[in-house]
Amino acid sequence: MKMVKAQDFDLRREVEYGSAEQNEAVRKIVLDVKREGDAALLRYTEKFDGVRLEAAGLRVTREELQAAYNEVEPSFVEAIAAAAANIRAFHAKQKRNSWMDLQPDGSLLGQIIRPLKRVGVYVPGGKAAYPSSVLMNVIPAQVAGVPEIVMVTPPATGGKEGIDPYILVAAAEAGVHEIYRVGGAQAIAALAYGTDAVAPVDKICGPGNIYVALAKREVYGVVDIDSIAGPSEIAVLADDSADPAYVAADLLSQAEHDEMASAILVTPSEAFAKACQAEVERQLAELPRRDIAGASVRDYGAIILVDSVEEGIGVINRLAPEHFELIVAEPMAYVGLIENAGAIFLGPYSSEPVGDYFAGPNHIIPTNGTARFSSPVDVDDFIKKSSLIYYSKEALLQNGATIMELARREGLEGHARAIEIRLNKEGKAGAGDDK
Numbered sequence: 001m002k003m004v005k006a007q008d009f010d011l012r013r014e015v016e017y018g019s020a021e022q023n024e025a026v027r028k029i030v031l032d033v034k035r036e037g038d039a040a041l042l043r044y045t046e047k048f049d050g051v052r053l054e055a056a057g058l059r060v061t062r063e064e065l066q067a068a069y070n071e072v073e074p075s076f077v078e079a080i081a082a083a084a085a086n087i088r089a090f091h092a093k094q095k096r097n098s099w100m101d102l103q104p105d106g107s108l109l110g111q112i113i114r115p116l117k118r119v120g121v122y123v124p125g126g127k128a129a130y131p132s133s134v135l136m137n138v139i140p141a142q143v144a145g146v147p148e149i150v151m152v153t154p155p156a157t158g159g160k161e162g163i164d165p166y167i168l169v170a171a172a173e174a175g176v177h178e179i180y181r182v183g184g185a186q187a188i189a190a191l192a193y194g195t196d197a198v199a200p201v202d203k204i205c206g207p208g209n210i211y212v213a214l215a216k217r218e219v220y221g222v223v224d225i226d227s228i229a230g231p232s233e234i235a236v237l238a239d240d241s242a243d244p245a246y247v248a249a250d251l252l253s254q255a256e257h258d259e260m261a262s263a264i265l266v267t268p269s270e271a272f273a274k275a276c277q278a279e280v281e282r283q284l285a286e287l288p289r290r291d292i293a294g295a296s297v298r299d300y301g302a303i304i305l306v307d308s309v310e311e312g313i314g315v316i317n318r319l320a321p322e323h324f325e326l327i328v329a330e331p332m333a334y335v336g337l338i339e340n341a342g343a344i345f346l347g348p349y350s351s352e353p354v355g356d357y358f359a360g361p362n363h364i365i366p367t368n369g370t371a372r373f374s375s376p377v378d379v380d381d382f383i384k385k386s387s388l389i390y391y392s393k394e395a396l397l398q399n400g401a402t403i404m405e406l407a408r409r410e411g412l413e414g415h416a417r418a419i420e421i422r423l424n425k426e427g428k429a430g431a432g433d434d435k
C-alpha cells in the first residue's frame with residue numbers, strides 16, 4: 001500500500017464515477033432493455049454471465065427454492081435466523097407511525113405513512129454470493145409493510161452456473177415474493193422499465209458492482225433508489241494503541257470484495273503505518289481472494305499520515321467512507337467530530353464484518369463519498385409520506401387574508417381568489433387577518 005502525507009493525498013471527490021467506457025456501456029444496456037425488453041435481458045445475460053436462458057426460465061420456481069435447502073447445511077439456516085433476528089430488532093426501532101394533530105380551531109394536520117407497493121431488491125452474485133444482502137434488503141422492507149418484494153440476482157456466481165443455493169435459502173427464509181435470475185445493469189433496467197417477464201417496481205434497493213451502481217443512478221427518477229451502494233470501502237483511523245494485524249485484516253476484509261473496492265488507513269504514527277503495511281503484505285499473500293484484494297489495495301488503497309487523531313478525523317470527513325473504523329485509545333471522545341461516514345465502528349473488537357453480517361445495522365451503505373448526503377438502507381427507504389390537511393371553516397376565516405396576501409405577492413391571483421370565494425360566501429371578504 002502506498003504511504004503518503006495527508007497534504008499529498010488527493011481528497012477531491014471523483015465527479016465522474018466509473019470510467020467513461022463503463023458509463024457508456026451501462027447507458028446502452030439500460031436503453032436496450034427499455035426498448036427491447038426480455039430480448040435484451042436475455043442477450044446481456046448470455047454476454048456477461050455466460051448463461052443462455054429463455055424468458056420463461058427467468059423466474060425462480062418454488063421447487064428450485066425447496067431444492068436449495070438440500071444443498072445447504074442446517075448450521076447455515078440457524079446462522080441466517082440469528083442474523084435476521086438482530087437485523088429485524090434494529091430496524092423495528094426505525095418504524096414510523098402516521099400522526100394527526102387536532103388544532104384548537106378544529107382543523108387537523110398530519111402525515112400518513114404508507115409502505116411502497118412493489119420494490120425490487122438487488123442481491124450481488126458476480127464474484128461472490130451475498131445471502132447476507134438478502135436479509136439487509138428484505139427485512140427493512142418487511143418492517144415497513146411492503147406487500148411485493150421482488151429479488152434479482154445473477155444466474156451464475158464466480159463462473160459457476162446457477163443461483164447460489166445459500167442466496168435462495170436466505171430468500172426463502174426472509175420471505176421474498178418473486179425471484180428472477182438476472183443481474184448487472186440489465187436487471188436494474190428490467191426492474192425500472194419492466195419487461196414481459198418482470199413487472200416494473202416503484203423503487204430499487206441493494207448493493208452491487210460499478211455496473212449495478214451506475215445503472216441505479218441511470219434509472220433514478222423513473223424509479224426511486226436507495227443510494228449509490230457500489231464497490232465496498234473501508235477507512236480505518238488507528239493510533240499506536242491498535243494491533244496492526246487486526247487493522248490489516250479489516251482493511252483486507254473490504255479489499256477482497258472487488259478490484260474497485262477501497263481500503264485506506266489513516267494514522268498519526270509512522271511506526272504503526274509501517275507495521276500495518278507489512279501486515280497487509282503478509283496477510284494478503286495467504287488470502288484466497290488475493291488477486292482481487294491485491295488489485296484493490298494497489299489501485300485504491302493508501303496509508304495516509306496525519307499529525308493528530310483530530311487531523312485524521314478531518315481526512316475521514318472529506319473521504320466520507322462507507323465504513324469507518326476508529327481504533328484509537330479513547331474512540332468515544334471523537335464520535336462527535338465524525339460528520340461523514342456511512343457506518344462507524346468503534347474500538348478494536350468492532351471489526352467491520354460484525355456489521356456486514358450480524359450486529360443489526362444495515363450493510364447496504366452509500367459509497368464514493370455519497371455518505372455526505374446519503375444514509376444506509378433503512379425502513380424509511382420503503383415508505384412514502386402523504387401530508388394531510390383538514391381546515392375548518394373557522395381556520396380559513398381566521399387565516400384567509402394572510403394566504404391571499406402571500407398569493408398576491410407571488411402574482412398568483414387564481415390562488416388568492418380560491419380563498420376569497422370562500423371568504424365572500426361567509427361575508428368576510430376583504431377582512432384582515434384577525435389573529
Ligand SMILES: NC(=O)c1ccc[n+]([C@@H]2O[C@H](COP(=O)([O-])OP(=O)(O)OC[C@H]3O[C@@H](n4cnc5c(N)ncnc54)[C@H](O)[C@@H]3O)[C@@H](O)[C@H]2O)c1
Nearest residue numbers: 124125126127183184207208209229231232257258364365
Ligand atoms: N456498498 C454496499 O453496501 C455493498 C454491499 C455489498 C456488496 N457491495 C459490492 O457489491 C459488489 C458485488 O460485485 P459482484 O461483481 O460480485 O456482483 P454483482 O452482482 O454486483 O455484479 C455482477 C454482474 O455485473 C455484470 N457485469 C460484470 N462485468 C460486466 C461488464 N464488463 N460489463 C457490463 N456488466 C458487467 C454482470 O451482469 C454480472 O451479473 C462488489 O463491488 C461489492 O464491494 C457493496
Ligand SMILES: N[C@H](CO)Cc1c[nH]c[nH+]1
Nearest residue numbers: 130132133232233356363
Ligand atoms: N462489506 C459489504 C458492504 O460494503 C457487505 C458484505 C456482505 N457480505 C460481506 N460483506
Ligand SMILES: [Zn+2]
Nearest residue numbers: 232253254356
Ligand atoms: Zn464486506
